[in-house]
Structure formats: C-alpha cells, structure tokens
Amino acid sequence: MKNIFLNGTIYILNRQIPCVDALAVEDGKIVFAGVSRDAKKLKQRGDRVFDLKNHTVIPGLVDSHVHFVYWAETRSRLDLENARSTAEVQKKVAAFAKRLAEGEWLFGNNFNKNLWPAGEQPDKRILDTVCPDRPVILASKDVHTLWLNSAALAAVGITSSTSDPPGGKIVRYSGSQEPTGYLLETACRLVNEYLEKNQKKLDMEKVVLAAQKEAWKQGVTGIHALPDPGFEKSFPLLERLTREEKLQLRILMYIPEKRLDWAIELGLQSGFGNEFFKVGGVKIFVDGALGSQTALMFEPYEGNSSTGIEVSSLSHLENQLGKAAKANLACAVHAIGDKSVFYALEAFGKTLPIHDGRLRQRIEHVQLIRNEEIPKFKKYKVAASMQPSHAPSDRYIADQHWGRRCRNAYPWRSLLKSGALLVFGSDAPVEPLQPLAGIYSAVCRKKPGEKESWYPSQAISVGEAIRAYTVAPAVLSCDEHKIGTLSPGKLADFVILSEDPFKISPERLSSLEVLATAVGGEIVYAQKATSWGCD
Ligand SMILES: [Zn+2]
Structure with missing residues (x-):
C-alpha cells in the first residue's frame, strides 16, 4: 500500500533534482519523486492519495542538540520564572490547571519571591483561591524552598503537629502552629519523600x-x-x-x-x-x-x-x-x-x-x-x-x-x-x-x-x-x-509548510508555520484547519 502525495512544491535537497511536485511512499520509504501526472499512474487499489494543494514540502527537520527528556519534563511543569507578584502566580496556576486532567497534581518551578512587591510571601491560601481541588507543589528558582496549597499539605500529611526537621522549617502563621504552605530547606524532603514513595510524580x-x-x-x-x-x-x-x-x-x-x-x-x-x-x-x-x-x-x-x-x-x-x-x-x-x-x-x-x-x-x-x-x-x-x-x-x-x-x-x-x-x-x-x-x-x-x-x-x-x-x-x-533529503530510497520524513521559505522575504520567515509532519510517509501531525484530501 502506497501513500501518494500530489501537487506540491517539494524540495528534495538533492543537488541533481532540487524540486519535484509529487512523492510516492511505500513501507516508509520514498519510491517515487517526480511529476504528479506520473505519480497518479502509480496508484493501485488500497493506495491513499493526498493533495498537497501547492504547499511547500522540505525534508523532516532534525534538532541536533536537545536534552529531550529534560525538555519534556520542563514543558509539562508550570514555569513561574517571570511571575512578578503572587497575583501573577495565581493567574498562571489557574490557567495551567485547566490543561490538566481531573485530580492530576500540578507541579511548578522557578517562583522567585525576590521579584515580588515587598511583603508578599508564599501562602497556601493564595493557591487555594485559584486551585482548591488538586494538590499544587511549586519549587522556588533556587530549589531550596517549596510552596504548597492546602490539598498538597493534606496529601503529604503536613499538619500543625508536624515538627520542623533538623535543618529545615515549616513556616507557620504567627501565633499558631498552622503551616502556611511554605517549606524551607530540609522541610522540602517531607514532600519529596512522599512523592517518591507514592509515585506522585510526572508520568x-x-x-x-x-x-x-x-x-x-x-x-x-x-x-x-x-x-x-x-x-x-x-x-x-x-x-x-x-x-x-x-x-x-x-x-x-x-x-x-x-x-x-x-x-x-x-x-x-x-x-x-x-x-x-x-x-x-x-x-x-x-x-x-x-x-x-x-x-x-x-x-x-x-x-x-x-x-x-x-x-x-x-x-x-x-x-x-x-x-x-x-x-x-x-x-x-x-x-x-x-x-x-x-x-x-x-x-x-x-x-x-x-x-x-x-x-x-x-x-x-x-x-x-x-x-x-x-x-x-x-x-x-x-x-x-x-x-x-x-x-x-x-x-x-x-x-x-x-x-x-x-x-x-x-x-x-x-x-x-x-x-x-x-x-x-x-x-x-x-x-x-x-x-x-x-x-x-x-x-x-x-x-x-x-x-x-x-x-x-x-x-x-x-x-x-x-x-x-x-x-x-x-x-x-x-x-x-x-x-536528510527526499530522494527515492530514503525514509519519507518530511514537513509541509505554510509558505515557501525559499521565496518569501527573510522577515516573513518568522511567521512560517508547519502545516503537517510525516514520519515514514505517515502524517503524524496536521494542523487542524487543513485537510489533505486523503481518499
Ligand atoms: Zn545542551
């Protein structure tokens, strides 16, 4: 069974044949690169035909330096690097919570109270206001302190009767033993040990x-x-x-x-x-x-x-x-x-x-x-x-x-x-x-x-x-x-772009978009609005 792609501007990037308008893919590999008229003749029963609608195709892009799992982890945590007040933290937490499944824990990094207006402190109530229904755990930029909401404190089991561990401090409201949700130094271990034991980490x-x-x-x-x-x-x-x-x-x-x-x-x-x-x-x-x-x-x-x-x-x-x-x-x-x-x-x-x-x-x-x-x-x-x-x-x-x-x-x-x-x-x-x-x-x-x-x-x-x-x-x-190129015999990894990067002005490159991405000739990502007329 083949996937046949017609009517594109396909940059092969092979020095002999720079550009064609059709590709055919079988078993993940390019079996044909040429003109659409000839590509159509290859169609047999069961083959799928895609209309590239004159869009530009280039070989799949390789990112040659990425810390992939670390990047994956970072992007699935809320980044509070630029939050300049507790109100901004609230806004970001509320927005991020909407992306999560029901009951899923919310993890965040990089809150930095040095950037906040004088007097503002991490406090569970600030988080409870916007996110009462799931545990929220935020780590400070220097990773020496944690900020939890009430649901997280309850889950971990930190209460008025939990004593401060040596070398750490559970910050409490003045005149009471009630934790504020702000944990310093070794007190953070109470949380980390709980997470470790209960696998409440990112999946x-x-x-x-x-x-x-x-x-x-x-x-x-x-x-x-x-x-x-x-x-x-x-x-x-x-x-x-x-x-x-x-x-x-x-x-x-x-x-x-x-x-x-x-x-x-x-x-x-x-x-x-x-x-x-x-x-x-x-x-x-x-x-x-x-x-x-x-x-x-x-x-x-x-x-x-x-x-x-x-x-x-x-x-x-x-x-x-x-x-x-x-x-x-x-x-x-x-x-x-x-x-x-x-x-x-x-x-x-x-x-x-x-x-x-x-x-x-x-x-x-x-x-x-x-x-x-x-x-x-x-x-x-x-x-x-x-x-x-x-x-x-x-x-x-x-x-x-x-x-x-x-x-x-x-x-x-x-x-x-x-x-x-x-x-x-x-x-x-x-x-x-x-x-x-x-x-x-x-x-x-x-x-x-x-x-x-x-x-x-x-x-x-x-x-x-x-x-x-x-x-x-x-x-x-x-x-x-x-x-690396889209020559016949190679794996059919390619990208369909919104415009032809070789023809637009350099400044317009910044608004270039990926419409679809194919790995081994199968479309693995497609922008929602575009249909590729597969029949
Ligand atoms: Zn690096």
Whole structure:
C-alpha cells in the first residue's frame, strides 16, 4: 500500500533534482519523486492519495542538540520564572490547571519571591483561591524552598503537629502552629519523600509522548539527544518507548562522560541501534557557559581578569577522545569559549588517526572561535554543532563580556566557507525546540521585530540553514543514505509548510508555520484547519 502525495512544491535537497511536485511512499520509504501526472499512474487499489494543494514540502527537520527528556519534563511543569507578584502566580496556576486532567497534581518551578512587591510571601491560601481541588507543589528558582496549597499539605500529611526537621522549617502563621504552605530547606524532603514513595510524580511516559507531539508540531522528525540530568532513567525510557513503537522520532542518543567506561565495557559503539534509536557517542565538557562567564577564554572577559573555567584539561580530553575512539565511540565535546574550542580541535586532531574519519565527531556550541581554528573543522573532520537561536538571545551579554571578539562569535558563514559540516539544533530547554525560529535566527541574526542584525556578515541563506537541519545532521548520524533529503530510497520524513521559505522575504520567515509532519510517509501531525484530501 502506497501513500501518494500530489501537487506540491517539494524540495528534495538533492543537488541533481532540487524540486519535484509529487512523492510516492511505500513501507516508509520514498519510491517515487517526480511529476504528479506520473505519480497518479502509480496508484493501485488500497493506495491513499493526498493533495498537497501547492504547499511547500522540505525534508523532516532534525534538532541536533536537545536534552529531550529534560525538555519534556520542563514543558509539562508550570514555569513561574517571570511571575512578578503572587497575583501573577495565581493567574498562571489557574490557567495551567485547566490543561490538566481531573485530580492530576500540578507541579511548578522557578517562583522567585525576590521579584515580588515587598511583603508578599508564599501562602497556601493564595493557591487555594485559584486551585482548591488538586494538590499544587511549586519549587522556588533556587530549589531550596517549596510552596504548597492546602490539598498538597493534606496529601503529604503536613499538619500543625508536624515538627520542623533538623535543618529545615515549616513556616507557620504567627501565633499558631498552622503551616502556611511554605517549606524551607530540609522541610522540602517531607514532600519529596512522599512523592517518591507514592509515585506522585510526572508520568514520564505521558510527558515524553506529549513532547514528541510538540516536536512533530514544530516539524521535527529526528533529534540528537544530548544527555539529560537523569540520563540513567531517560536512556531506557526512550529505548523502551521506541521499541513499543510509541515514539516515532529518529533519536541519536549521547551518553555522559561518566558512563564512558561503562559503555566501553558493554561494547556499546556509535551506530548501534536501528532506524529510530541509535547510539551517537559520548558527551564531554571542556568548559562552562557565557552567561555565567565560565566559558574558557584565551583572553580575560571584558572588564575583569577571569578567563573562565577549565572543566577538562587538554590532556584529559585527548585521553578520553582516544579511549572512546579505540572503542568505536564518537564524541560530542561541549566547547563555548575560544580556548575550549581550541582544546577540542587539538584533541580531535590528535586522535583522528585512530579512526581515520570513520567516527562522526562534533563540537557543541562553538560560540567563539579564533580565525586560525576555523579551517581545522574540515581538516580534522569535526562537525560544528550550533544553535542559531542562541545568537540573538546572547548578543547583548556576548557584546558585554567578549567585546570586539564577537566578530568571531557564532561564525556560521566563516565555518561554511571553510567547508566545515554545520549542524543546527536548539539546546532545548535552554531555547525553544523550534527549528523554524532557528532558521530565522540563522538568516537574520536578530529576533523578530528587532531592527539591527548582529554581525550580519556571519548570516547564512535559507537553503544553508535548512541543510543544517536536514542534510548535515544525517551525515553526522551516519544516516546520509537514509534521511536528510527526499530522494527515492530514503525514509519519507518530511514537513509541509505554510509558505515557501525559499521565496518569501527573510522577515516573513518568522511567521512560517508547519502545516503537517510525516514520519515514514505517515502524517503524524496536521494542523487542524487543513485537510489533505486523503481518499
Ligand atoms: Zn545542551
């Protein structure tokens, strides 16, 4: 049985045939790419025909850097980061509760009373007013305190007669023993232990499947999953959900450095797995981040003497990369500052003879580079894995801390010109998992609505940005013969867009929408309003 798609503007992204108007898919693979007239002739009994109505189709987008399970978890908790008063918290809690099933617990993060008007304090009554019928548990931004409503206090069993644990405090109304719902330090353990014992936690399977839906909605058909904080749980979870055919995202999975020896002992190698779940390699950190000025720099940050933090020394890095390469494991090295990018390239260069380019090596973020490093990506066969949305988000702090060095910050154009393999991702949950927003950032180097581009000479074209989400990640996962373009023989992962990104103005890219997403030729997401005339 085939699925036949007619009347589209279908960008194959294969250099020989750039564009066709019809595709036919059988057993998940593209069996025909050409003109609709010929595609119609392929129709046999039982085949389904879809009318693309002249919409644009591009290959499925791959987010090459996402902490998937962590992102999934974050998005299913209420985020109170920007709530500037208890009234705002109330509003957000009330709205979020509407999304939940009856009786489902409401979990929230990041409330920050330092942002509230003086005198406002967490109090169960504030939450009870808007959400009396289900337990509400909110964690503060510094994760040292919790704020519960009455239903949560009752469920956990914290009452007037519960005494303060050593090192903690159950805040009480003045002149009484009645808890206010505000718990400090070790008092939070009363709640966490209860949640642990009673499994009143997020149902992670549900959370991950909801995240998959959101990914499809954004046109994402594949992810490179960099380690989550709870890697030991997320690895088997993703593997199981894939095996049970509940997850249909093409996942390239990375392992944290602390598990390198374990992976070697097990004989786990890059590429082990199947079409939906594969081992990518090992993630290793060289430095911290720009925001906290812990990225490792050759020269001090502007206006102070700090050069950041060296998480891995060059010799440690060489050791680890060598050990991994001998075991057939590729590495993804986190390097943000110019000195850490230098370390990563040196170490990859040194260990290249061990695998002779067979392993697909990568550096994550690459936010600042010296000119002399740029040609080394191609020379040492290392991909630059970058997140275009970081540039417009970071530009002001980058200018502040790196000054004129920002000429070489997020240098997409220079890297492409040097022949480097450039892949794009989001780093979700740090930035939203939205490749179309990433394409806008890559082309415009600013946020929608902003006037000035940031170092526009490093901007790239729409086609180059799309390739960094399609063709290039496929190369990085050794899947260049399976995904990345829509040539016959490849897996039929594609996205139907509201407009043709190659024909609209760069500014309009910010309003580009995903109308539908297909994995293996089956439509897994479709915007409600559009029907594809399947017969
Ligand atoms: Zn990351």
